[in-house]
Amino acid sequence: MTTTTQSKYQILPRGEATAILPTGSKHSPITVIGTEPIRSSFDELCLQQAINSRTAPGVTNLVLNPDAHGGYGAPVGCVLVSPTHVYPGPVGVDIKCSMSLLQTSLPADAVIDKQTRRALIDAICERTPTGAGKGQRNAPKSRHVEEALGKRVLTEGASPGVCRELGIPVEWASRCEDSFHVGHDDSTGALALRLEKLLPHIYQFDAKISQLGSYGGGNHFGECEAVEVGDDQRSRDIAKTFGLIDGGIAFLSHCGSRGIGHSLATGQFKSLQAKFEQWDIPLPGKDRELVYAPLGTPEANAYLDDMALGANFATVNHLLINALVLEAFQEVLPGTTGELVYFISHNIARKEIVDNRPAWVHRKGATRAYPAGHFALKGTPFAETGHPILLPGNPQAGSAVMVAEAGAEASCYSVNHGAGRQLGRKAAKRELDQRQVDQSFADADILSNCRQYPIDEAPAAYKDFDEVLRSVKSAGLASEVARLKARFVIKDGDKADD
Template sequence: MNGKHLTKLGFEKRAIALAQTAATARERAGLERDDILSELRGVQRNPHAYLGGGVYAELAEELTNQETAREALRGAELRATPLPYPVWGEDLIDQAARTQMDVAMRLPISRAGALMPDAHVGYGLPIGGVLATENAVIPYGVGVDIGCSMMLSVFPLPARDLPTEEARSLLMKHTRFGAGVAFDKRDRQDHDVLHERTWTDQALLRRLFDKAATQIGTSGSGNHFVEFGALSLPHADLGLDAGEYLAVLSHSGSRGFGAQVAGHYTQLAERHHPNLSPEAKKLAWLPLDHEDGQAYWQAMNLAGRYALANHDLIHARLARALNVKPLAQVSNSHNLAWKQQHEGQELIVHRKGATPAEPGRLGLIPGSMADPGYVVRGRGHAGALHSASHGAGRQLGRKAAERTLAKKDVQAYLRDHNITLIGGGIDEAPQAYKRIQDVIARQNDLVEIVASFQPRVVRMDTGHEDV
């Protein structure tokens, strides 16, 4: 009897090997195949009857464990009312984002949450939502672009020393944008993340390795960018004297690799919770004490490291082209889940478009393609689960921006702010975003401003319409 016979019976994972071992023992005892299959069906129907001992005891125990795990994964009904949660910048957040957060706070696994002032509607958890769960991770609570992150490099040059055309040329030569893009083979760089043994631990990761290796050091589409600009440091900090410096700021994630990890585990979570309320479907979760939850956790963290590796290579290319070494670098992820202590309990804190802001931790909060971004230092606000906004946040969805914004008005805004734009679409226009100064002002108790960054030459994907 082989594995195909057992798979047809409905045995899964470790139970297949255990059933095969038991079947072999019964064959040696002289039983025919049909009799063995009949016995195996009996074990499936009532595994508890076989737990007392005998050739099928170990299989029965595994089937019992699998059923217990399935019951746990099916979860419970949503709470009748959401757990209370604090909101920063309530006047900047529309009701649709609040409604999404309310659903998240009704999950039986939810323990705490917070909404940042850049919050707007996303898939499952709103962008700008922070959600703490017990022993469970939600793939869509992390997001499709796992590990989406920021990096800033500060160079020992005045910003005015890099002419606009040279900055433009450097970005065109040393960055790549868009779905599926990659550098030519001769221009690709290596990185330690590609040599991690983690890639061999799961069939999914093994399958996605070539895609990740091909696209490393590149940026995606949408709101991802690499830009030269001026960093203004009012007081000595970051190991630097006060003053203005040339800097590079980038926003990128885990590319197609991370997106496929997100899609795979979201579908798996949804299959584990077939009876979850439709309004919470995209918030299906995986328990961390289950093998599927552990597998996602491993893949998620690898995608987070891979995303930061993309930044490493982008900044290294530009530094070499400038023939300088960075004086300082700051980076942070804002689409990830972390294990974090909260009120004496270890919880899983999902930050979907939110910046970690533990006491003293540095982070980056960008504006738009034309508006300033900020280097910030966390104040460690417990009510915000040690978080802050991850940017300005959209006030117009992509389709609404394309439908309502005039190209001439966007171009005038860029001229007024002395911005040279490469690529970028109407859907990423500054007017599609909330005013970053308003967002920052609503979270003074979450972060302190260390420095500001004013973009000058910005490269993005072409989007739907160049501006």
């Protein structure tokens, strides 16, 4: 095996899809997951941010996943562990950006007809707006949320009462990685107090609450999927536990905490950056996005409370989107039923046990991966299989539902959150051809709500999904249970006039 070199950085292979990145200091090296082609895709910014993050105060572990690329402070596609500090950067500005999957009762041939798919796109867009700043007023059949209920969403998450008021099946909460989040002292009271303090400073709070049940822009999406479960008996057994139906239609969603999460996160960055300047504290790697707070300080408590508020919004946002999507399917194809397969985050810090002690595991563009028998899954539907892992690839290559293996311990029980970008947005717009992108979707018979598919979201802007999956499998982190093949896509863009 050859050493992968990116200028002054050397990634040292340890296996077909595992390696280490030395930090050049007394700190232990960074764990790298990826085959040689994937490791070669990591640029200098990504690797420098990884080293800055690993050598930051209180950090004990750092993992680079196959989808890693440069982000804010810490790379997107990394896992940062600290038993003593919290870091906003390795969570990001879209608090609890997540994936969810709804399995419907429909067979795949129910959406072969283009007219049917177009009707489904219209029905979904009438209920779930897309794009920055868009809220319920942009979708005539959305759920209207008053301020009082919005406050409950932020402080309670997917509580039975919140779910009932929004028309979300209460049982869906049991299919969430976390259906609610509490404050720094493990109470909802701390969140209520924090929210009241924040309210005068949150610009257009009502408008942000009105975004509940909506997709954002960028890489957020909704996709109608044909489910293809693996041929082996283990995949079929696990798919049954997950609630996946081979040859059925499912709906995959990617979004987060919208404007409210962005407001909370940027407020925290500004507040902590001001503290660092006031106290003249050196920044890790001289990077303003790598500010931090020691646990137990007022600054850490404030961050954990704000993160929980944003995370609760993101949770209910996903569940409401799924309820609205199911409603749209029922309007076009009466009699359709649906059940939530799973809801899982990839931009969150969670308190977990790492190396036999409590620590905050920050997953920035990374997904939790607990295998069968993990103590944290006791009492859940997935105790004997491991929980579903939802990995988006791109509409043409498909997405994957995976399950963790025991080897995931090596990556702090985490895997990548998707394919990861190989072209920045400006580079994609400069290098890719719009007509070719649109023609590729027509050739694949994948419809969209956009007149032109967003070129910076084209499949070619992302890494080779099969190579990314090969990295995860070869490293012994997870196995593929099913592949999801897109039939239509909802993205931020002008509504198509097909």
